[in-house]
Amino acid sequence: MIFDIVHKTHYRYRSTVVQSLHLVHMSPRAMPGQIVRNHSLLVEPAPASRQERIDTFGNVEVVLDIEEPHQELVLLARSTVEKSLPPPVDLTATTPWDALDPCLHEAAQQRDVDILMYRCASRLTTPTLEIADYAAFSFTPMRPVLEGAMDFVMRIYNDFKFDPHATDVSTPVTQVFAMRRGVCQDFAHLALAGLRALRIPSRYVSGYLHTHPPVGRPKLQGADASHAWISVWSPEYGWVGLDPTNGIIVRDEHITVAFGRDYDDVSPISGVLRGGGEHAVSVSVDVNVVAGATAD
Structure with missing residues (x-):
């Protein structure tokens, strides 16, 4: 498209x-x-x-x-x-999350330095023990990394309420976790905090999402908004986009502007x-x- x-x-x-x-x-x-x-x-x-x-x-x-x-x-x-549509991804056919270290270190000279960088917490994605425990529920031993990441994203989608009035750009991820509500930026930061607590490479993505109006109603001009989601790395597929706000794998209606460690970078x-x-x-x-x- x-x-x-x-x-x-x-x-x-x-x-x-x-x-x-x-x-x-x-x-x-x-x-x-x-x-x-x-x-x-x-x-x-x-x-x-x-x-x-x-x-x-x-x-x-x-x-x-x-x-x-x-x-x-x-x-x-x-x-x-x-x-264009990204190639299909088999979430279950990825390296176990707790076996990523050998993949990242066995041929370090061939790995982009930024893969290792995205394992580290940033200013806006520093996890608490509660956030780390919440994420760990999705990552049982030897679970494929993208399968676990998608399960984690779906839990955020189901457990948290989208509320544009609950937060602003300065709201810390700890407060978002406590309130169980926020916007796309908050849910992306929460997902990154949990993933990085487990040393899983993940990055913040900013861009746009093509939205669809309700059936029978015209699309309102100016009603779209900037959007944020995450991407998670696996040796088999590289970076795969996941959208915690909508509980989906990123396809061809997400337009990427930039990516970094968190909102501050982009x-x-x-x-x-x-x-x-x-x-x-x-x-x-x-x-x-x-x-x-x-x-x-």
Whole structure:
């Protein structure tokens, strides 16, 4: 399938921002099964300088230096992305989770360093003993790693309630676990905390999800949203995407923007300001299938 994605972020500041510096992750990532046909990023006011580069994790990031005084900032990202179905995965035909160490160490020079890095807890995915115990229930001795990971993801899906009002970007994973509610970012961090407590390589993925309106109702413009899920590594399949918010294996309706250790590595926009004071932000996302288009 081919998707058109429009992602608009609009900041309004109480007082004038004299200067701002921003780091932006809004460029979909070119990767197996995903081709970026077009991408553009419009910024208003126009930055004095704009640098595009590849970050530590292989994501496209843009550095913006805005020197024009402003009380509003608008970023409009437009992308056309072609997605193909990933190959089928037999979750039961993967290495046992507690036998991964030999696979990772026997030929270390052939393994990407980032596989080992994604076994380690990050600032936002540090587990407690309670979270580690909760995850361990899915990983009995010698259970195939992806089978256990999918069982863990399904337990999060069934045990936790999606509630967009329960948390914000600063809510710690311990509070999410205690409340049993949150949003996609929270569920991804919880899954990563549990998996990394067991030293299972897993990473945070940010992007978009093509959603479907209720039967008989039109799709609302701007009603989509940025999405987050995880991917788990096995020697047989490499990285396989799992979505704790929806309890599914990632297929061709998830569009990847970036991946890293947690949200901090891939937030759509972050930065520092001179001035501005309090601010309000509105975000709208549209993900639509290109009519009549077919993948090559």
